[in-house]
Amino acid sequence: MKDDLKIFSGNSNIPLAQKICDAMDRPLSHLAISKFSNDNMHVQVQDNVRERDVFVIQSFTHPVSDHIMELLxxxxxxxxxxxxxxTAVIPYFSYARSDKKDASRISIVGRLMADLLKTAGADRVLTMDLHAAAVHGFFSVPVDHLTASPLIMDYFRKNLDLDNVVAVATDAGGAKRVGHFATRLNVPMAIIDKRRVSDTEVKQGLVVGDVVGKDVIIYDDEISTGGTLLTxxxxxxxxxxxxxxxGATHPVLCGQAVENLGKSSVKEVVVTNTVDIPREKQIDMISCLSVAPILAEAIRRIHTGESVGELFPD
Known part of the structure; x- marks a missing residue:
């Protein structure tokens, strides 16, 4: 009897792919990925996939364009x-930040990526904690949108006294996400009044909510440069x-983010391994949780035709 399920990985996050395969007790299938002398991408599938159900794991991380081309x-x-x-398994879909036309003569790249994935051959997409939920609607193939928030909430439940905790949204745009987080933790919520002055400058004003003397959890989908977080x-x-x-799902940690976090008054940063954190960025204050069991179970359910939504009951 043939093995009907195959799991492959690009180069963006091989440790996560291996953990997913370990959780499913199956091997990671083989790809040969290289570049020609003219910098063109070359991929050869080294396992037989005829009539198999195939999953390809690839996060859109640095170098983003190379990893996107690898996947396509x-x-x-x-x-x-x-x-x-x-099925394209994209734990971190970075172009979800480009979800609207908020300036003249620009591309809504989130929609473009959705079109490219379908054109390249994706029959469905599995992803986690999109920056903007609207990006889900850009796809004309089925999308399973997972969340790491229960994993992060469980960590805080076990390690903090929640009686004196407030969940904080960095701006009004994150209020819905943080509201759900606060409700599930049964803690109050506060919002920061943030105004974007330019592409690179953010101005923050009042804190909306009672935070005086409280411990706080700033919750967001990702930490990129950390500019908004530190402000x-x-x-x-x-x-x-x-x-x-x-708490954040995706530890993108661009530029001086880790150095600046290390100098800040933040006590602990809790993230997941949707993005592979290089060894030089693994400082003591960062606690990294594994989403491999969640992704492995979602892959199993997709393969067997079971409900993925039941992984996250309301």
Whole structure:
């Protein structure tokens, strides 16, 4: 009897892919990924995938364009190799930040990525904690949108006294996400009044909510440069909070983010491994949780035709 399920990985996050395979007690299938001398991408599928159900794991992380091309070329190679169904597993979908036309003569790149994935051969997409939920609607193939928030909430439940904790949204745009987080933790919520002055400058004002003398958890979908986060920390300190904790799904940690976090008054940063954190960025204040069991169970359910939504009951 043939093995009907195959799992492949691009180069963006091989440790996560291996953990997913370990959780499913199956091997990671083989791809040969290289570049020609003219910098063109070359991918060869090294396992038989004819009439198999195939999953390809690839986060859109640095170098983003290379990793996107790896995924697109791999999807096309799998389709050419007669895979029965191909699912693009994208733990971190960075172009979800480009979800609207908020300036003249620009592309809504989130929609473009959705079109490219389908054209390349993706029959469905599995992703986690999109920056903007509207991006889900850009796809014309089925999308399973997972969340790491229960994992992060469980960590805080076990490690904090929640009786004196307030969940904080860095701006009004994150209020719905943080509201759900606060409700599930059964803690109050506060919002920072944030105004974007330019593409690179953010101005924050008042804290909306009672935070004086409280420990706070700043919760967001990702930490990129950390600029908004650090400004939020300063605003909260001026408002008289106690300990400051941070929870986020995607530890992108661009530029000087880790160095700046290390110098800040943040007590702990809790993230997941949707993005592979390089060794030089693994400082003591960062606690990294594994989403491999969640993704592994979602892959199993997609393969067997079971409900994925039941993983996250309301």
């Amino acid at each position: 070329v791999t999807l096309d190679a799998l389709r050419s190799a007669s895979a029965r169904r191909v 939020t920390v300063d605003t909260l300190k001026e408002a008289g909070v106690g300990n400051i904790y941070v």
